[in-house]
Amino acid sequence: MTTAPGPTPTIVLVGHGMVGQRFLEALAERGLTATHRVVVLCEEPRPAYDRVHLTSYFSGKTPDDLSMTDLAFLEEHGIELRVGDPAESVDRAARTVTARSGLVVGYDVLVLATGSYPFVPPVPGKDAEGCFVYRTIEDLLAIEEYAKTATTGAVVGGGLLGLEAAGALKGLGLTSHIVEFAPRLMPVQVDEGGGAALLRTIEGMGLSVHTGVGTQEIVVDGATGAVTGMKLSDGSELATDLVVFSAGVRPRDQLARDCGLAVGERGGITVDEQCRTVTDERVFAIGECALAADGRVYGLVAPGYEQAETAAATIADREASFTGADLSTKLKLLGVDVASFGDAHGTAEDCLDVVYSDSRAGLYKKLVVARDGTLLGGILVGDADAYGTLRAFTGSVPPVSPESLVLPAGAGAPAQLGPSALPDDAVICSCHNVSKGTVRGAVTEHSCTTVPEVKKCTKAGTGCGSCLKVLGQLVTAELEASGVEVDKGLCGCFAQTREELYEIVLALRITSYRELLDRHGREGARGGDGCEVCKPTVGSIIASLAPAIGASGYVLDGEQAALQDTNDHFLANLQRNGSYSVVPRIPGGEIAPEKLIVIGEIARDFGLYTKITGGQRIDMFGARVEQLPMIWARLVDAGFESGHAYGKSLRTVKSCVGQTWCRYGVQDSVRMAIDLELRYRGLRSPHKLKSAVSGCARECAEAQSKDFGVIATANGWNLYVGGNGGATPRHADLLAQDLSDAELVRLIDRFLMFYIRTADKLERTSTWLERIPGGLDHVRDVVVHDSLGICDELEALMRAHVSHYRDEWAETVNDPEKLARFVSFVNAPDTPDPVVGFVPERDQIKPDLPLLDIGLRRPAEDDLDLLEGSTRR
Amino acid sequence: MTLAPETTDLKVLLRLADDWFTACDLGALLPGRGVAALLPDGGQVALFRDRGGELYAIDNRDPFTGAAVLSRGLTGTHRGRPFVASPLLKQRFDLATGVCLDDESVRVRTYEVKAV
Ligand code: SRM
Ligand SMILES: Cc1cc2nc3c(=O)[nH]c(=O)nc-3n(C[C@H](O)[C@H](O)[C@H](O)COP(=O)(O)OP(=O)(O)OC[C@H]3O[C@@H](n4cnc5c(N)ncnc54)[C@H](O)[C@@H]3O)c2cc1C
Numbered sequence: 001m002t003t004a005p006g007p008t009p010t011i012v013l014v015g016h017g018m019v020g021q022r023f024l025e026a027l028a029e030r031g032l033t034a035t036h037r038v039v040v041l042c043e044e045p046r047p048a049y050d051r052v053h054l055t056s057y058f059s060g061k062t063p064d065d066l067s068m069t070d071l072a073f074l075e076e077h078g079i080e081l082r083v084g085d086p087a088e089s090v091d092r093a094a095r096t097v098t099a100r101s102g103l104v105v106g107y108d109v110l111v112l113a114t115g116s117y118p119f120v121p122p123v124p125g126k127d128a129e130g131c132f133v134y135r136t137i138e139d140l141l142a143i144e145e146y147a148k149t150a151t152t153g154a155v156v157g158g159g160l161l162g163l164e165a166a167g168a169l170k171g172l173g174l175t176s177h178i179v180e181f182a183p184r185l186m187p188v189q190v191d192e193g194g195g196a197a198l199l200r201t202i203e204g205m206g207l208s209v210h211t212g213v214g215t216q217e218i219v220v221d222g223a224t225g226a227v228t229g230m231k232l233s234d235g236s237e238l239a240t241d242l243v244v245f246s247a248g249v250r251p252r253d254q255l256a257r258d259c260g261l262a263v264g265e266r267g268g269i270t271v272d273e274q275c276r277t278v279t280d281e282r283v284f285a286i287g288e289c290a291l292a293a294d295g296r297v298y299g300l301v302a303p304g305y306e307q308a309e310t311a312a313a314t315i316a317d318r319e320a321s322f323t324g325a326d327l328s329t330k331l332k333l334l335g336v337d338v339a340s341f342g343d344a345h346g347t348a349e350d351c352l353d354v355v356y357s358d359s360r361a362g363l364y365k366k367l368v369v370a371r372d373g374t375l376l377g378g379i380l381v382g383d384a385d386a387y388g389t390l391r392a393f394t395g396s397v398p399p400v401s402p403e404s405l406v407l408p409a410g411a412g413a414p415a416q417l418g419p420s421a422l423p424d425d426a427v428i429c430s431c432h433n434v435s436k437g438t439v440r441g442a443v444t445e446h447s448c449t450t451v452p453e454v455k456k457c458t459k460a461g462t463g464c465g466s467c468l469k470v471l472g473q474l475v476t477a478e479l480e481a482s483g484v485e486v487d488k489g490l491c492g493c494f495a496q497t498r499e500e501l502y503e504i505v506l507a508l509r510i511t512s513y514r515e516l517l518d519r520h521g522r523e524g525a526r527g528g529d530g531c532e533v534c535k536p537t538v539g540s541i542i543a544s545l546a547p548a549i550g551a552s553g554y555v556l557d558g559e560q561a562a563l564q565d566t567n568d569h570f571l572a573n574l575q576r577n578g579s580y581s582v583v584p585r586i587p588g589g590e591i592a593p594e595k596l597i598v599i600g601e602i603a604r605d606f607g608l609y610t611k612i613t614g615g616q617r618i619d620m621f622g623a624r625v626e627q628l629p630m631i632w633a634r635l636v637d638a639g640f641e642s643g644h645a646y647g648k649s650l651r652t653v654k655s656c657v658g659q660t661w662c663r664y665g666v667q668d669s670v671r672m673a674i675d676l677e678l679r680y681r682g683l684r685s686p687h688k689l690k691s692a693v694s695g696c697a698r699e700c701a702e703a704q705s706k707d708f709g710v711i712a713t714a715n716g717w718n719l720y721v722g723g724n725g726g727a728t729p730r731h732a733d734l735l736a737q738d739l740s741d742a743e744l745v746r747l748i749d750r751f752l753m754f755y756i757r758t759a760d761k762l763e764r765t766s767t768w769l770e771r772i773p774g775g776l777d778h779v780r781d782v783v784v785h786d787s788l789g790i791c792d793e794l795e796a797l798m799r800a801h802v803s804h805y806r807d808e809w810a811e812t813v814n815d816p817e818k819l820a821r822f823v824s825f826v827n828a829p830d831t832p833d834p835v836v837g838f839v840p841e842r843d844q845i846k847p848d849l850p851l852l853d854i855g856l857r858r859p860a861e862d863d864l865d866l867l868e869g870s871t872r873r
Numbered sequence: 874m875t876l877a878p879e880t881t882d883l884k885v886l887l888r889l890a891d892d893w894f895t896a897c898d899l900g901a902l903l904p905g906r907g908v909a910a911l912l913p914d915g916g917q918v919a920l921f922r923d924r925g926g927e928l929y930a931i932d933n934r935d936p937f938t939g940a941a942v943l944s945r946g947l948t949g950t951h952r953g954r955p956f957v958a959s960p961l962l963k964q965r966f967d968l969a970t971g972v973c974l975d976d977e978s979v980r981v982r983t984y985e986v987k988a989v
């Protein structure tokens with residue numbers, strides 16, 4: 001069967017991969033599908049799919065989810081797609097292509113988009129059963145099937161794809177090894193320092209890494225022909241049931257070679273800046289099979305897309321050229337942040353490096369800067385948050401110094417360079433080449449108001465997804481600038497902020513969440529069940545105000561129980577395997593030997609893991625739900641109270657030993673710490689509260705890193721506020737000096753109640769202080785000078801809290817009804833949860849975690865039984 | 874099926890293959906707060922009741938962490954659909970279909986449930 005070029009000119013596309021599909025879209029956009037017949041020869045058994053996100057198949061994406069081809073699109077444009085029918089030969093003289101099925105198609109223009117094939121090093125045994133490559137959906141299906149009978153897997157190649165493959169093997173439940181010939185992981189993208197940080201992180205995730213060794217032979221079982229291990233170049237042997245080769249890719253240029261098209265020395269079909277082959281003006285090559293005019297073969301999708309656009313434009317007689325592209329990348333899987341962009345290795349002449357490295361935290365950041373300050377490229381390992389912005393700045397001089405861009409916030413100048421500083425022509429999404437100006441236009445001219453709308457409108461963010469963070473910031477900034485009101489409501493249920501809800505609850509004395517939701521919630525949310533954001537927030541507001549509004553002070557009473565986060569619900573902290581921790585209060589960190597012995601005995605009797613916390617007390621881990629009441633009965637009996645380690649409430653008031661013993665001490669810091677801890681224990685607040693009291697300016701209690709910290713002076717106490725750690729540590733600010741005991745307590749009462757009243761949900765005092773208008777000066781005006789005239793009320797609220805405080809654990813263990821909820825199973829109260837297991841470590845225990853599928857694929861009806869309550873270990 | 878919340882002597886039944894399995898007293902289910910029940914085969918189910926009295930049952934195991942803790946999550950309504958948020962990493966699951974609202978490719982098993 002032959003179809004000769006008829007009156008309508010014919011374009012034949014060989015290869016329907018990511019770039020091929022993009023080329024078809026580009027043809028359609030330029031109206032070429034209307035004037036041309038378009039025939040596509042596709043080798044794989046399915047039309048184009050998202051190869052970049054191939055690995056997400058293992059986290060539950062189906063082949064259908066990955067598809068990039070809309071059949072309606074093909075139909076509408078009359079594109080003839082031949083699935084499973086590869087091109088076998090090209091006759092350039094006759095201008096025909098012959099497919100495997102025997103079909104011969106004549107062409108006016110031929111476009112080759114045949115992609116790459118995975119390179120498999122020529123080692124003995126490479127074709128044994130159990131050896132795979134990692135390129136197509138079919139490869140993944142085969143790996144998944146084989147992994148069912150395997151326990152160990154090894155990946156040859158520690159590059160971007162090798163790491164993805166190793167992560168996938170681990171997710172399939174295999175013990176995973178990575179063998180990399182180069183001395184470090186991801187040798188192309190990161191340098192030595194980055195490789196070291198990456199290595200630590202990857203090993204910390206339980207993968208074994210072997211760098212600097214080559215694979216010499218695949219060891220095969222003579223009887224079965226299956227892989228049993230591999231011999232490495234250092235003489236060692238690695239036992240493994242499965243091998244995935246991920247040692248790089250090579251352009252698929254055989255078809256081109258066979259018909260006499262020029263190819264590069266190291267492969268790749270040689271093309272010019274218009275993506276036209278240098279040999280034949282009727283033949284184009286795009287994507288990974290092409291050797292571009294700049295002498296490179298690009299193994300990333302963004303340059304391929306650009307080539308697709310260039311070829312389509314050229315065929316349409318428009319001006320376009322492809323002269324080279326950016327090789328920025330970001331690792332998608334494994335939960336590791338790794339990114340490199342621009343001239344990451346600093347190959348440009350005379351360039352300078354700015355490096356920040358913290359080996360313990362697994363952080364490594366390097367920027368390559370030209371003499372004139374132009375940002376040329378960089379590498380980020382461990383924290384790639386700034387990737388989107390930095391990539392967009394590449395090639396220009398950033399408005400702030402490069403050091404401040406890599407230093408963690410808080411160290412040095414905390415320059416948070418937002419996307420608003422970018423020029424309009426900065427490329428935000430390099431996958432689809434979308435500039436900041438285009439994104440802004442989507443908001444201002446096409447009235448997009450959400451990120452999903454902007455994605456649809458501009459295509460930004462629909463490729464690798466690494467630009468989504470910047471995109472989100474940009475959309476919000478643009479909306480705010482154009483006066484659109486950005487919804488500041490607490491959540492989908494309430495249009496008010498936390499502060500507004502606090503005022504409503506206090507003024508109207510509302511003690512029920514349902515009443516608040518039904519009367520003050522958003523229209524659509526009224527009458528509903530609320531959500532996991534507003535329930536604990538309102539639960540906390542009601543608990544903070546309980547005595548003042550007449551609500552029960554016990555957080556598990558009636559409806560309040562349904563509002564608490566799971567930690568508060570069981571008055572203990574949930575651990576990763578479903579067990580809980582127990583933290584009794586040890587006010588000021590002072591404890592008598594008798595009480596220490598009680599803790600030791602309880603921990604021993606229940607087999608708990610014990611650890612001294614960073615807050616001067618003792619944490620006991622590994623209690624099962626049904627053990628909590630028995631443990632607490634003994635603790636309460638010995639005079640202990642809840643330490644509220646689970647609550648958004650006061651944690652600890654640390655002390656230093658102070659004047660009583662220390663030769664430098666000028667006040668009794670231990671007594672003050674105990675007094676403060678007892679006064680504010682149980683106080684529910686927007687976030688947790690920590691405090692400390694130091695006996696002199698040497699600050700052994702680290703009071704300046706606390707939400708409220710106290711330092712003794714010869715004349716009394718200095719009060720510091722707004723200090724704490726977390727991800728962005730902040731030193732506290734001095735609020736008032738030389739206070740007497742009574743003045744100090746009164747000021748803290750006011751400060752805490754003002755914070756509880758006006759802070760946002762989960763806003764620590766540090767962020768609150770930075771956010772509220774007027775900052776520290778305003779807070780000082782309110783709580784020291786009573787500028788709002790509310791100090792009497794603030795003090796009264798605190799007095800009510802202090803006089804109504806009761807220990808929640810004492811109340812719980814004395815009430816059988818309250819105890820009833822502390823079971824794993826409602827229908828088998830004495831049966832412990834079998835998923836909670838432990839293994840020994842350093843003479844104590846640690847959680848034994850169940851092995852996890854990375855996700856669950858939609859179960860077929862007949863394997864429901866397998867999934868049901870499955871607790872694979 | 875909607876029930877008056879004050880009904881007390883009703884039992885919560887769960888459909889397992891062809892049989893109805895008695896999981897607990899209806900009174901043990903606090904609106905907005907789940908409980909876990911042990912199944913004859915050693916599996917675990919998380920039971921919930923919303924404020925309208927509607928009952929739901931899903932697999933208790935959190936597919937993202939492996940821990941059997943979904944019964945201890947907070948419930949809510951999202952666009953009119955009931956959900957529970959895992960107490961560990963907070964992914965939300967539609968109580969009626971078991972589909973994860975934050976990653977639709979993940980689903981937990983659901984059970985038919987009634988009170989008699
Ligand atoms: C036990 C302890 C670590 C230790 O082994 O020493 C610990 C353990 C936890 N911390 Fe912490 N933090 C502990 C001291 C700290 C400190 C150091 C300190 O207080 O001196 C900090 C930095 C200072 C600060 O508060 O900012 C700290 C900053 C955090 C944060 C970050 C808070 C932030 O504002 O960003 C969280 C997350 C949160 O609260 O949302 C957190 C959350 C947690 C939680 C509760 C996580 C959770 O929700 O499961 C951990 C579980 C505790 C448990 O199961 O018992 N932990 N945590 C320490 C308990 C102190 C105590 O006796 O109460
Ligand atoms: C696991 C994985 C992760 C990746 N991650 C990223 C990433 O994060 N970022 C990034 O930019 N890139 C990534 N890539 C690379 C990216 O997928 C490729 O750059 C892109 O797919 C190249 O598109 P292409 O159309 O040139 O080739 P392909 O998508 O490989 O398509 C070529 C198609 O042509 C077919 N073909 C070959 N010969 C013939 C013939 N004779 N007749 C008919 N059909 C033929 C092939 O079967 C194939 O379907 C990743 C790749 C993999 C495998």
Ligand code: SF4
Pocket residue numbers: 656657658659662663664665666669694695696697698699700701
């Ligand atoms: S802070 Fe001062 S008083 Fe307290 S222990 Fe240190 S040196 Fe001694």
Ligand code: FES
Pocket residue numbers: 428429430431432460461462463464465466467468
């Ligand atoms: S950069 Fe890849 S989707 Fe935007």
